[in-house]
Amino acid sequence: MDMMMMRVFFIVAVMALHAQGVDIPHVRQVVGKNNVTSILVFGDSSVDPGNNNYLATTNKGNFPPYGKNFLNGSHPTGRFTNGRLATDFIAEAIGYTKIIRGFLDPHMKKADLLHGVSFASAGSGYDDLTANLATVLSVAQQLKYFMHYKIHLREMVGEKRAKEIVSNAIVVLSMGTNDFLQNYFVEPIRSEHYSVEKYQKFLISSMFRDVKAMYKLGARRLVVVGVPPLGCFPLVKTLRDETECDEILNKVSLSFNSQIQETLATLEATTGMKTAFVDIYHVILNAIQNPKRYGFAETSKGCCGSGTLEYGETCRGLSTCADPTKYIYWDAVHPTEKMYKIIADEALNSLINTMFK
Numbered sequence: 001m002d003m004m005m006m007r008v009f010f011i012v013a014v015m016a017l018h019a020q021g022v023d024i025p026h027v028r029q030v031v032g033k034n035n036v037t038s039i040l041v042f043g044d045s046s047v048d049p050g051n052n053n054y055l056a057t058t059n060k061g062n063f064p065p066y067g068k069n070f071l072n073g074s075h076p077t078g079r080f081t082n083g084r085l086a087t088d089f090i091a092e093a094i095g096y097t098k099i100i101r102g103f104l105d106p107h108m109k110k111a112d113l114l115h116g117v118s119f120a121s122a123g124s125g126y127d128d129l130t131a132n133l134a135t136v137l138s139v140a141q142q143l144k145y146f147m148h149y150k151i152h153l154r155e156m157v158g159e160k161r162a163k164e165i166v167s168n169a170i171v172v173l174s175m176g177t178n179d180f181l182q183n184y185f186v187e188p189i190r191s192e193h194y195s196v197e198k199y200q201k202f203l204i205s206s207m208f209r210d211v212k213a214m215y216k217l218g219a220r221r222l223v224v225v226g227v228p229p230l231g232c233f234p235l236v237k238t239l240r241d242e243t244e245c246d247e248i249l250n251k252v253s254l255s256f257n258s259q260i261q262e263t264l265a266t267l268e269a270t271t272g273m274k275t276a277f278v279d280i281y282h283v284i285l286n287a288i289q290n291p292k293r294y295g296f297a298e299t300s301k302g303c304c305g306s307g308t309l310e311y312g313e314t315c316r317g318l319s320t321c322a323d324p325t326k327y328i329y330w331d332a333v334h335p336t337e338k339m340y341k342i343i344a345d346e347a348l349n350s351l352i353n354t355m356f357k
Contacts, residue, residue, distance in 0.1 A: 050078025
């Protein structure tokens with residue numbers, strides 16, 4: 001089978017997977033059989049449920065119209081979308097809770113700690129400089145909060161049970177977008193010293209270091225979410241005055257995702273960790289190229305404001321589209337709740353078919 005045929009076969013297979021949805025009873029049977037205890041999340045705005053609300057940063061989404069459709073109400077939480085994130089849907093599918101709370105959330109209850117938490121911070125990245133530029137939590141800082149989490153857990157259930165909870169938890173790592181779009185292609189610091197290829201290798205080495213740190217802290221099951229098609233963001237297309245996805249940036253995404261997958265294979269071989277990769281690139285690209293299959297009508301702009309430039313603070317208080325379920329993007333960068341649900345389905349299928357095969 002040549003490469004073109006393999007690509008077509010892969011795309012058709014992914015489409016068929018989403019058409020079928022996720023078999024929730026089967027998911028719960030598998031996670032129960034494998035003693036999955038909780039979900040621990042590290043990353044950026046794709047998985048930050050509101051930690052940035054409690055940081056001195058402008059990178060926040062705790063105001064309308066964010067949260068417009070959150071749990072059938074209208075409640076801004078700090079999530080950069082109109083409702084829930086993929087990690088929330090994963091937690092619900094597994095059977096724990098409808099939402100994953102941020103570790104810095106003052107409303108966190110002890111029971112929430114048992115189901116899992118998110119240490120993620122919008123604006124963060126594999127490169128510490130990315131987080132520093134945005135005044136948000138770097139991965140190193142997120143790992144420090146993970147250590148605090150472990151202390152709380154030990155106080156609640158004892159050292160032995162706490163260790164079991166962490167080792168059987170699903171650890172989700174989702175970032176990389178800001179490293180390229182907010183750092184490398186905007187700021188002159190890294191681009192002056194690294195080619196794109198060398199910067200990718202730098203990011204991969206940072207990811208490898210961080211995952212090894214997670215491993216030392218007891219993590220044994222890791223799910224890494226790839227980088228989305230950066231060239232398809234409404235913001236990118238507007239700034240580059242393009243109507244189609246920017247192929248150069250999309251190739252950067254594809255190349256980086258391939259390196260992530262190679263690194264996961266190395267981590268499995270050297271540490272024995274169980275890993276899975278979420279191919280968010282092709283999931284989003286398939287939705288853009290085949291919107292009717294998913295019930296989408298608008299693929300080129302977001303639901304907030306004009307949908308071409310606004311995100312974060314510039315989205316504050318703006319009017320939105322009539323039906324977000326018809327949109328892939330909520331603002332000019334972030335997906336809608338419906339798109340996150342599709343991404344969650346892909347993540348769950350990846351867990352079942354790779355980590356717990």
